[in-house]
Amino acid sequence: MTAHAAGGGTIALTYREAVRAALREALEADPRVFLMGEDVGRYGGCYAVSTGLLADFGPERIRDTPLSESVFVGAGIGAALGGMRPIVEVMTVNFSLLAIDQIVNNAATIRHMSGGQFSIPLVIRMATGGGKQLAAQHSHSLEGWYAHIPGIRVVTPATIADARGMLASALACPDPVLIFENALLYNEKGEIPADAGAVDIDRAAIRRPGSDVSLITYGGSLGKTLTAAESLAGQGIEAEVVDLRTLRPLDDATILDSVRRTRRAVIVDEGWRSVGIAAEVMARIMEQAFYDLDAPVARVCSEEVPIPYARHLEAAALPQTDKIIRAVEHLMGSHD
């Protein structure tokens, strides 16, 4: 994809605005692109991401769907097979469970199972994550879980630049890409180059260099992890923060390069602990960098409970800065 060319100044915008700008650009650039999902049009998007697009692009390209997750996701697959470049918005990952058969059994299989005859250039966007006191059925973080499935790509923009740039790359990809937007990020503000565009969706990124420990995270936990790293710096611990950016396929090279340098790692993952992306990163480090480690890799994940409504319980259930700091402190003390 086009790398960002220097010059042209910067603009300040929210993550929400960045996604909207990316949608607008995609709709303008390619007549095959359209957006479909619940309340993306007249309501303006449940997180107000698509506000204004219906007025500008009309109801043929900004399609409000009935509450029928399975058919509109499946129709996205079919429309991609039929030559379009659909962007399907599933309001939140919680509702994607109603469409998961289409994703796992159709989107992920058809290319391979047809002997390579058909590609499915489909983008599915969904909000993900907890932290808004929406309780057990509305607080899932299943992006790492989706990363189990061969045939799909899973990306998790954590920065304004990635919110702005990942959609174009996902659309350029001939295969299904799931974009998970952590709902707590929508109001985050930041500066990006005025001409910011597509960014790669292949590589993890070092968001903060450091030499003592690698903190490996993604999505909604990046901010907490960076805060933890700053705080640790005050104690003289220099943490490197790796943003996975793409959960499937994982960028082993960046992860392992960091861990080999720091010799210690903590994975921070808003998903539940067991059988999550954190375990996978740990497994890869085990397989490929075991002898480089000074201490066992640790993880800070969500507690294994349905996420509760009460503010204090929810906070206790999710990864937080202080838990990250404690995990690092424990790790730094634990080499023998």
Added chain:
Amino acid sequence: MTAHAAGGGTIALTYREAVRAALREALEADPRVFLMGEDVGRYGGCYAVSTGLLADFGPERIRDTPLSESVFVGAGIGAALGGMRPIVEVMTVNFSLLAIDQIVNNAATIRHMSGGQFSIPLVIRMATGGGKQLAAQHSHSLEGWYAHIPGIRVVTPATIADARGMLASALACPDPVLIFENALLYNEKGEIPADAGAVDIDRAAIRRPGSDVSLITYGGSLGKTLTAAESLAGQGIEAEVVDLRTLRPLDDATILDSVRRTRRAVIVDEGWRSVGIAAEVMARIMEQAFYDLDAPVARVCSEEVPIPYARHLEAAALPQTDKIIRAVEHLMGSHD
């Protein structure tokens, strides 16, 4: 649960017959128990597990359902809430994706989310696994994936005794239990005590003791792993084979005890490699037994492809005895 009392002789039966005997016993023992699912009655069960039960227990308790996975799984949850002890058969894990919203958002959450007011004593049985040349949509091994979800239990009977005994324990459990029956096992034959009954669903089991390496597996891969262990014994490598039996919650104690003794481990898992139960076991060993390891833990999983139809390709996609042997050989050579 009742442990097996000695005496009384043994009987030979298939895994299929063992499950059927367990169903029959449960239906006889408790009027609240009933079986519901697609073709469990008149057809006799898609894998002929429930053949004969309709004749003996009638259509009120052996309920053929329409092709409506979401409602009959959800109705199982509701019936459990309403005082029954439903056994829901989802023909295969592949179709459970159509019901996964009910499992993840209702079955797994209601106890916690209601503040402990309601329990859901529901058993969901499904066939799982590949190896029958049924291709990508009919060969999933998602039991490890389900183990990500707090609020449910996941058990994987790999032996005739467990096929016979796990159902009763699952029914006695006040919470939702998913039983995954690897379809390749149905024709396996073995001897169990004539009065065999319930077995615990909490502990992993050492299926073969050994001192050099722990081979940790479950379900359909147990046989292949035992074969590999026999073959390795011929080379002087004594492998201990651990059958996880229950994937959620994992029995850390048995796993770690074994690994601390052997100091090496290979996980064998028919699920896809990334973000699977193998990664979780590796992560737990990393966390709790890192300093006991002589070499990095390795894993033999399914290749990350939709499982193909062609026999040779399918065989290459799934874990096989020779791959297990090679992984162990590699591991035994790799300590420094």
Added chain:
Amino acid sequence: MTQSEKGPAMPDRAHALDLLRGMIRIRRFEEKCAELYSAMKIRGFLHLCIGEEAIPVGVMQALTPQDAIVATYREHGHALARGMSAGAVMAEMYGKVGGCSRGRGGSMHLFDAATRFYGGNAIVGGGLPLAVGLGLADRMQEKANVTACFFGEGAVAEGEFHESMNLAALWRLPVLFLCENNLYAMGTALQLSESNTDIHEKAAGYGVASEAVDGMDVLAVEAAARRASDAIRAGKGPYFLELRTYRFRPHSMFDPELYRDKDEIEAWKRRGPIVTFSGHLRDAGLLDDAALASIEAEVEREVDEAVAFAEASDWEPVGDLTRDVYTEEDAA
């Protein structure tokens, strides 16, 4: 199948005032919730049923204590009308341990074993299969109970609606399907959601007895619910009521309401269930200012007490976070 009636006879004064009180109770309770949401005492999503109160109040008249209820995320009205304590509901919305779900569920997940209230459900359509199963359990245990299952018209587009209607009809289960058709699912108007907008006709297609009812008329709702539950108890299988109504407030506290205009809302407000029914009662000489004032005072006291209860309630100890993920007993 349709036998929709309008204007059932006015009931006796005590019952009539009970109905009015029930609706006012929900209205004032929710108005207080909105206030407390602004004050950030209540968080998360808050969906008010203001304008739709005739439905829970009317329906609950037909239910016995043994009947079961399955509701949606817009379920304060159902919970209160079912007889759940306003204090426990309010404490739930505060996230306090005195809440009906120990503060873990919040507004969208009110549960109560004592009244067989099997929860609000935040997945649109997600409650229907549960209701089918509860009905099945009652049927298999030969109990003459009804399971009342509430859902919005938006849920009709979900596959689970279809599967649930079919199975309940096929097995003749004692389920009372209650579709609260308020014309919008968030911002999506019915005609953008359904190829056939006649919901009750759709239900009839499954062979389920079905009626369309004026959901703004508490007496009509009560009468229909009685017909329906009588039929169900008589073993005639499931019954479907389409209750035509309107929500006066935004979908949730985040809704900018870009999709409907003020005039439409005002027109429906003039048909509001409380204002209309009060008018009928006054016309019939069953209500005067004093009686209304006394109801309002009684309700105000209850709501104030609910708030006080919620304020006084404790937070669940963080150490209990992982309690009840599984049932605590020796399971194996």
Added chain:
Amino acid sequence: MTQSEKGPAMPDRAHALDLLRGMIRIRRFEEKCAELYSAMKIRGFLHLCIGEEAIPVGVMQALTPQDAIVATYREHGHALARGMSAGAVMAEMYGKVGGCSRGRGGSMHLFDAATRFYGGNAIVGGGLPLAVGLGLADRMQEKANVTACFFGEGAVAEGEFHESMNLAALWRLPVLFLCENNLYAMGTALQLSESNTDIHEKAAGYGVASEAVDGMDVLAVEAAARRASDAIRAGKGPYFLELRTYRFRPHSMFDPELYRDKDEIEAWKRRGPIVTFSGHLRDAGLLDDAALASIEAEVEREVDEAVAFAEASDWEPVGDLTRDVYTEEDAA
């Protein structure tokens, strides 16, 4: 909505013999498959459409090469009638690289880009949303194509049927829904699956033009498919055909057929699409023994060649196993 017709006029001889040949081709091909299954050349699941051949043959008459097809796991007939090479289909069932899906799909997953054949689908109901999307793509690109979507009556109970019918009708998409009602879903008879067993009426409930058709009569199927596709191409939105038929063979090669009796099967066999149509042709003087023998010979040759092709085809190299999980090109 119903305009079911019986006994459309006999077409000219060439076309009539084409139809007969099409059906016989499927029959003989599948008989060979059954044989090869016993010989363990074909593995996995094998679902034969023997008895149902009038449907694929009749429907395909109405489609153009630009139209799209979505089928089920019982799709050999659809693939052959669509014009896919018998050799490529047979090689697929052998699991050979010369197969239409390189041997990766097998019997249940025949794919062919050249004829816009978007696959057999082994998830009951799983193809319907794809068909809706293909129709949407054609509509948005202003192509006058039809997407023909085959499924069994068992799929009607799935939520995806409901969601797909509604969306196709709501958006007036060019989808031809083809329900092959063979009365059983595995061992589950229609009346154990549907509260309302009148499938085509069910479809009409979505506001979709709908007909019940004698699926054993190839001319009736062709005529209905032409009416339907004409209407769709004229922009009238989706169309639904319930094709009443029967499978003569067990569900798959594993089915002990405990759920239906021989008499029922024999009665339907007497109404078989090939025997009936041959009879009509003979009555009309369009078919004699010689003509039939020549068709049989031609078909036998094609089937033999298909087997030879499959036998001669290679196995895909194991090294290619992970090819095409993702599209091979520089994606980013």
